Amino acid sequence: MKSYSTRHSIQTHLAASLTAYLEDLQESGLDGIPPELMSTTVPDTMRQQTSAPKTDRDRTINAQQNVAESHETLEQIRKNLGPCQRCKLGVTRKNLVFGVGNPRARLVFVGEGPGADEDTQGEPFVGDAGKMLNRIITAMGLKREDVYICNVVKCRPPQNRPPESDEISACSPFLLRQLQSVRPEVIVALGTSAAQALLQTKTPISKMRGKFHDFHGMPLMPTYHPSYLLRTGGNSDSFWSVWDDMVQVLQFLKLPVPDKSRKK
């Protein structure tokens, strides 16, 4: 029978080889190994250690290095996505619409998927729904450049139909990585598709909105989609429901709430 130290060194060696192999696979563009899985596949205690931390200062430096190493940038995620053909939307899209805005935003908006204008320009929320979203952002006292904006799927569904579950499944590991990279203090899910996909539920948006939900440790506020507001009008009940939701978001972020009074 092998001694504890022999078994431990074999385990350590296997764990280090497995880690290196998984990292190679990820770098070569294999999808489906999100970073959090990388860190849970091989427990930290089994990672090969070149030098054990001896002092508190060493431990602090090691902890800082671990955080820096585990932080994936949006550029890395975009590169990893490549000229994506992971689902059928890849065939019909003009441009992949990754996301736009501040990579360190305190607030992220997640929509459903690109429409015709977004598909042409390669940027989310640049058409009519985008103008309505810009109005909401401005009404909150913020600028579009302050926030980060992305969608549940990165390629336009034909005829602007809602994204299908296989398309959402193919795209969601990348959305999760984007959200973990930005690590905002609040996520706003715009509309049914975004809220249901992120929270993995079939609950109607009308039941979910107005309350914070948990998304991987980040508070998520579902609200109505800007396109819905375009249909219902600028002084509709749904418009004011969105404003109420945004007031909660501003209060959560400890930002000033601009005064808006409802027109009678």
Ligand code: URA
């Ligand atoms: N609708 C969305 O959900 N996202 C966009 O980017 C544009 C319109």
